[in-house]
Amino acid sequence: MRALLVVNPKATTTSARTRDVLVHALASDLELRVVETGHRGHARELARQAAEDGETELVISLGGDGTVNEVANGLLEPHGPDPDGLPRLAVVPGGSTNVFARALGLPNDVVEATGALLNALENGSSRTVGLGLASGTPDTDDAGVPPRWFTFCAGFGFDAGVVGRVEQQRERGKRSTHALYMRQVLRQFFGDPHRRRGTITLAEPEREPVEGLVASIVCNTAPWTFLGNRPVYAAPEASFDTALDVLGLTRLSSAAVTRYGTQLLTSSPERGPHGKHAVSRHDLPAFTLHSQVPLPFQMDGDHLGLRTSISFTGVRRALRVIA
Template structure:
């Protein structure tokens, strides 16, 4: 099997020595080509070239969720036909590795490599669904290129936290869970629109093709799987029913007052695969194929933990059976 190993040399939890050992282990079972990323978006370019070349059977992403997202967007640059692009495999090397862990892979790079080799020998794979986000026609963001995401997107508060974390990392801070917690607090204290909802949800659902509208939302999290993230080893479930086998789930809050934030933050931290946050200010929707979020003001937007700037309108599509993954 011909394979391309895309390596992020800046991956948080791997060293040069570890990456060398893992490369040798994979090369023992694969006809392996290795490429290191050199700039933001490089992993996408490498995966797209491998797909269009037609000779690569497998692309292995060694890095965090951002590297995986870039590789997926390269694999699906010409559309979500699982038979037209190489399979994906993941060796987690980031600080959280939500996608890999949601697939049931070990969070340790050595153990994950062993699990990958076992899966390749056994021919074990699954076809999963993905999320697709694009600028809404007729909005200020109409020309924004569409982009795939593997496990989550966020519009508003959580994307603001991601942006703050990225700023800290650019200043040399390590990506730790403590860093995220500090930025959550700072985002809440500095969020000008936290007490009123500026988001509107539009989705098909009414009679005779009418659009259903939910207004005055203050926060929106879109999940393609569960859990949404991890705090250390604790999984967080805003949408416990989200799955790689269905379309998208939406969790939204209509209020971000101190009391509401305290209540729903506690529910998130104690959430389980059976029960997520709930209450009069919480909106939970399951298995959505298509919907749009509009904002009265530009808000931060993130996908798979990657801050993508400010948006005013994003249209989301849940695409079933979009990508083949070795597990």
């Protein structure tokens, strides 16, 4: 089988020695080409070329969720969703959280995940997964923003602001740790001018809009993220087999943050955040999030700047994944 291994050399939980061992193990079973990424967007370029060459059957992402996102976008860029016509996607987790890989049921250890991948290839084990697509909304300032796919989540408002703050800290040389995230949550809380009166509106076809959201989390699967080995469920019903789920919060006062933060930390596959300031939607094929003011936006943990309006589409059976 012809395969491309896209390696992020800056992946936080792998070393050059570990990567060499993994490449050797994969090359024993595959006709493998290995390319290290050199800049942001490089993984997307490599995956797009693989989707267009007509010879590559499998693209393996070795890195974190950002690398997986780029590879998925590159595979889908030429012709759109085609799970039976595109190269299959495989993931070896090498980041700090690895939500997509763990949501697929893969081990979080790179060596164990490689073994699981080789077993799946030997057994011909794969599945199709749905993905989310976000794009600029017509007749708004964001109309020209190109569409982009996400594998497990997107966020508009508070949580995206946290992601942006974490990225700033990492650019200054800070390691991506859970303690770093918690510090940025507190800084975003005290620095967010809109946390008491939200500016976001959730608009769905044939349903009354929901106004005044401070935070909006869009989930393509569950869990939403992990704190160490603890899964966190913002939308417990979200699944790779359905469209998109949304959790919105209309207030982030000190009491509300304590309540919903506790609910997230104690969430389970049966129950996520709930209460009079929580808005939940399940299996939405299409909807739009509008804001009265520009707010931070993130996809798969990648901060994408400020937006005022984003259209979302849940696309079932977008890619075939080795799992």
